[in-house]
Amino acid sequence: MIKLLSSFVLILCITGIVLPVSSSSVMWLPPAGFQRGTNFVHANLVLEINGLLQPSEGIREALILLPDPDPGFPITVPGTDIALISPPGRGVILVKMIIPYYEYPGIMMVYRDVTNVTQEHALTVSRKVGIDGKFIECDGFMHIEGKKSELWIENKSGTINFDLINRPNGLEDAPSITPTIEECERIALGYLESTGLMEREIESVMTLEGERGYYLGPNNTSTLISSCYQVIFSRDLNKTRVVGDSIRIEICGNGDIIELDKDWPPYAPYKEYPIITTEEAYEHFLGLDVVNMYEKVIGSMSRERYLKYGENTREMMPLTVNVTKIDLVYYGRDTHASGLLRPAYEFTYDFILDNRTEPGMMYLPAVPELGKLEEWLA
DSSP: OEEOSOOSOEEEEETTEEEEEESSSEEOOOOTTOOTTSSOOOTTOOEEETTEEEOHHHHHHHOOOOOSSOOOSSEEOTTSSEEEEOOTTSOOEEEEEOSOOOOOOSEEEEEEEOOOOOHHHHHHHHHHTTOOOEEEEETTEEEEEOSSEEEEEETTTOOEEEEEOSOOTTTTOOGGGSOOHHHHHHHHHHHHHHHTOOOTTEEEEEEEEEEEEEEEOGGGOEEEEEEEEEEEEEEEETTEEEEEEEEEEEEOGGGOEEEEEEEOOOEEEEEEEEOOOHHHHHHHHHTSOSSGGGHHHHHHHHHHHHHHHGGGSOSSOOEEEEEEEEEEEEEOTTHHHHSEEEEEEEEEEEEEETTEEEEEEEEEESOGGGSOOOOBOO
């Protein structure tokens, strides 16, 4: 530990939260090799000395080198729930746990994907959705086309896609004849029941906006002339949500079902495995690049800061990441490739830069022996 030049009491204000750092002249500092002038200081970090708020530059100037050995990242700030991480090439990111750790069962079943797509299966599905047409197999798909609709089934995954064809989209989808959200949910459920495509493992139903058509008028005015809704069913397996498996039904004017996508593989028990705790998962989370595919989002936040403050601003980092939720789920988005449905921890968090907040999400395997603990795409 390095003593500051002053014996004043220091307080760090991080995103509006006042945290005591030390009641003496000793303050925690970053490890050796951490140079002055780096982008460690968050825009919302201020130094309070004798009741006066000092600019964040004052904190940056207080950051001086520590002697070796370098403890490396991640680093936990003593007396707080804050950790610092430094993914390669990104500077320093402040990570804060704002929720308690949850306790989950120590053992979970891992499942096998037992999808087996045959011509008989494809014909059965086509009859369920009302298609009586020619069967064609090409490019890894089975395709059956009727007079008003067509069906595609992927051989490997069993994913189903049903579409209406030769329908004058827009002309039959005026907002005045499009069902309401509540009506769309009832129509979708009735359709699954009547076709035999209903699944007993449905965990939740969500309705979102679907296709929208607008008439562009003078002076850049627009008028909504057609609208649809999509109803999405998500999956639950032994009371655990399955990420990636879903049924999506798009409903337009007059209650027409214009499209159905179903990715709902059959699973069979494979083997029970012990899972890591949420505390262990968080430690692995701190070792990852939490920015990942959010580069454009964070980049736009950084650009707004640059346009506001000019050359005096930090280029991109540091960034505060508030972890707001950790859920135990089954991760099904790579099941078709791996053949296994594996437990994972779903981290939900917020990026905070200045006064702007953007959401983020990341998945971590809960069974390390089934694969390297690394980030999976959200």
